[in-house]
Amino acid sequence: MHRTYSMRQSRAPTASQLQNPPPPPSSTKSGKFFGRSGIGHAMRLKTHSALNTRGPELSKKLGQLVKMEKNVMRSMELVGRERMEVAQQLSIWGEACDEDVSDVTDKLGVLLYEIGELEDQYVDRYDQYRVTIKSIRNIEASVQPSRDRKQKITDQIAQLKYKEPESPRIVVLEQELVRAEAESLVAEAQLSNITREKLKAAYTYQFDALREHCEKVAIIAGYGKHLLELVDDTPVTPGETRQAYDGYEASKAIIQDCEDSLTNWVNSNAAVSSNLSTRARTLSQRRRNNIQRNAQGHDLTGQDQPLNDNESGLWVPAEVHKGGDEYEDEEEEEEIAHSHQGSITNGELRGRQEELA
């Protein structure tokens, strides 16, 4: 387990690190959204490079995660495929051996092949998790234009007030700013709500899939050990021949039992438990109570109504936002189109097949 219980480097710097600080970051290459270089500069940079295929700053980190997850999927797929090949090769080798070794290796091959198939199924479910994470990336990308617009109008007002303080356009722009701010408030609330909803959905899905996969593979491993007991490993002396093998029915029954166990596995009878200690349970419960109390403190029903015609309460498709189609990502263009068209929870949406084809 990571020592500090955090992936972030939050440890205090060592004496040596304090003595030799890293060089200061280049002020011309900052590229940071929130930084000393000011928001306006970052905005202008972004506007000028509208044809650039990189997504807006806000969705960049998550876009990177989505890409990295694709690599994980490809590697897992490779493991599954190679495992199936190994299973076949084990059976091929065993074929020339004595009857018991031959039968058991063939059946072991069946079990290993099954692990490979489970791995392939897990990759499909991993893709579902990834598609859900993508929907967070998309909302991040769609919120950016509304931030941009607010900033742009604020800039224009400031410029006009400096150059032509009497211009009638200032009033028009100020009204526009009020509208932009309202839009931005909605967008930020959407971002907050969708991010949480989808984050929980994505990882709940991933962890459930992972648990199912792991328990099933552990079941197979157990039956594999039963199979091994059919091999007669009592040593023979030179010239002695082994007794005829009488385990064909037994090995077949073991495989059948294994298949039944896998077929009947449901989430509700998962064997591995992850119980919380008293301390963790108390702390978690306190947190959940607070969440619930806050939720009850407001009557949200009236306020939510105007947006309720959309799928997730506050969700507005990215293209509804002005400039929402600005987000482009060469590699993933097709996939974004998918997630805009169809619901994220649509079971038939399998990015993987098209991507890998």
Next chain:
Amino acid sequence: MHRTYSMRQSRAPTASQLQNPPPPPSSTKSGKFFGRSGIGHAMRLKTHSALNTRGPELSKKLGQLVKMEKNVMRSMELVGRERMEVAQQLSIWGEACDEDVSDVTDKLGVLLYEIGELEDQYVDRYDQYRVTIKSIRNIEASVQPSRDRKQKITDQIAQLKYKEPESPRIVVLEQELVRAEAESLVAEAQLSNITREKLKAAYTYQFDALREHCEKVAIIAGYGKHLLELVDDTPVTPGETRQAYDGYEASKAIIQDCEDSLTNWVNSNAAVSSNLSTRARTLSQRRRNNIQRNAQGHDLTGQDQPLNDNESGLWVPAEVHKGGDEYEDEEEEEEIAHSHQGSITNGELRGRQEELA
């Protein structure tokens, strides 16, 4: 599950397959050890290509398996590494989010990183399994020369009897053949014993490692779901800010609980069981009883004595056999050297590091 409960294509041919049989195998390119072309031909071929880097026919299929397992290991290693990278990227993304999302994604990163580390540990254990399978390949390779020698002498005797039936060398060769046959009987018994012993050891080890790995990952998945409950996903209305996050202690306690569960996991309290049905249990028990009865039928203690100074009863290192060093495999030369020098069960023998370096 594989329909036929076998990896082998034992199904009856279809009408279409019977109508269009595959072309007959080329008689000049046979390459088969046991076939119509006769053992002598295969032997001569082998002798002439002694400098060929391919191993003897007998260990070829298993040599192939060993190579394929190396690929499985590399792919699994890749998955582990990529999973760790993904864990870090998730934390990086979460850093800019609200406090609760930031804390939970960071802690999720810790759990995912741990999965990656477990995968890496599993690869190490997979390598141990693979090294054990290699020892079967090595005994297969070492038995080959003794088969060859017997055949060679038999051929010489037949040739002499035809060309010079009165030659005094025939008697000498016949005595030599008796010795070669004795050697061969020992070699075949060794092959049978080592194959069974190591096959059971290798797969017992793999299945135990797999079970441990799977149960631990399932534990992590469970704690991951506890973490997700700390995220406040009650929707906020535009302009509303969320309550301050109070879950830092809770998330830390969850991670600590998870770490404790992983640290205290032992094989004996494995949660996933693979119980046999009554039928499979009866059949398996019958088979085991038969094995035991046969083992008791002989008093092997006296016969085994001459070889007892070796590690596994009948095991003789490959190089003791005349021509045992004939087996070569460019890619794996170094590894063979390893497994000749050290015991297979030596925990410090890790082919993986050197191979991948």
